[in-house]
Amino acid sequence: MASYLPSAFAGAAATASGNGIARFAYVPLFPAMVTAGWVDGGQAGTLGAAALLGYLIGILAGPPLARRRGVPWLLDAGMGLVALSLLACAWNGGFLWLLLWRTAAGVAGGWLMALAGPATQASVAAPDRGKAGGIVIAGVGIGIATGAVAVPALLGAGLPATWLGLGALVLLLWALARPRWPAMELRGAAAEAPPRAWRLILTYGLHGAGMVPPMVYLADLAARGRGLGVGIGAVIWLVFGLAGIAGGVLSGRVVDRLGARRTLVFWLGVQVAALALALPPPAALILPTAAASGFAAVGVSTVTLAVTREMAGARATGLWVQATAGFAVMQTVIGFALAALFAATGESHAAVFGAGLGFSLAAWGMAMLVARQA
Secondary structure, eight states, X not given: OOTTHHHHHHHHHHXXXXXXXXXTTHHHHHHHHHHTTSSOHHHHHHHHXXXXXXXXXXXXXXXXXXXXXXXXXXXXXXXXXXXXHHHHTTSOOOHHHHHHHHHHHHHHHHHHHHHHHHHHXXXXXXXXXXXXHHHHHHHHHHHHHHXXXXXXXXXXXXXXXXXXXXXXXXXXXXXXXXXXXXXXXXXXXXXXXXXXXXXXXXXXXXXXXXXXXXXXXXXXXXXXXXXXXXXXXXXHHHHHHHHHHHHHHHHHHXXXXXXXXXXXXXXXXXXXXXXXXXXXXXGGXXXXXXXXXXXXXXXXXXXXXXXXXXXXXXXXXXXXXXHHHHHHHHHHHXXXXXXXXXXXXXXOHHHHHHHHHHHHHHHHHHHHHHHHTO
């Protein structure tokens, strides 16, 4: 086994748990929660946005905690909080109870996303950093695909069993990853302020805003918007996750050939196409929408991680945290705004995906400015 793989796979377990399962397994659960009467459509959208708010809190709080307690401690804390938040949602304690624990899931996801990628890249040899980073971010797609398979399989036993099953999956991943956490301390150059890169931060933030509709509403678009049902909605979300795995793994290799900033432009073009495909009414377009949006969701994150290393070197952790914080701010604000828009328009998927297309176009334009800085 290549020397970088144990740390990379451990990092992938962290992103699979904190983002792929904790945050995104909720997407195929969205229509099931509404159908079962646990929440209405507007409340379900708000729960999705609450995870985005928690993600922002986690991104901002993660590095200070890691400096005091160490990166491995924070990775353990994030995995533990992910598992607890999923298990807590097995009880239908009402909207506020679910809101609390979906926010907690976002916090844990922010901790894990802020540190797993930079810690892995800092722990492996320079020639392996692109491949290792690709595997770590591909963990998001692995978690999404796992949740997409697990949710419909577990739903037959009811929503409580589904949440409990997802919590058990995270506990298993934690047990496998814990002995292999990447070794990294936020000291010296790694703790220094990164160079200014507002164009990159804005690009990644706009990317995040554009991805809110597929990340929150894609399964519901298939299930209720196109009348395909909850089962097909889960299959569509599986396609999103599998495409995300491809986006993560392929991105690291393409970056090595084309350069990170140039690849960023191409990958955001894929995102624009994904959002555009979501707007016409034919149900057959759901499949390419899912594939292109999943590829972009994970691929753009992988490439952005590579851009931070390219721009900031040893100070890349600080720049990655800034970029991810910008992503989280935009997703939080736009997440709540689109939840309100969804409710105000009589649950119009066209309205929220149309807004996503506008943000994606803006991200693509900003990426071209970033590429010209190279």
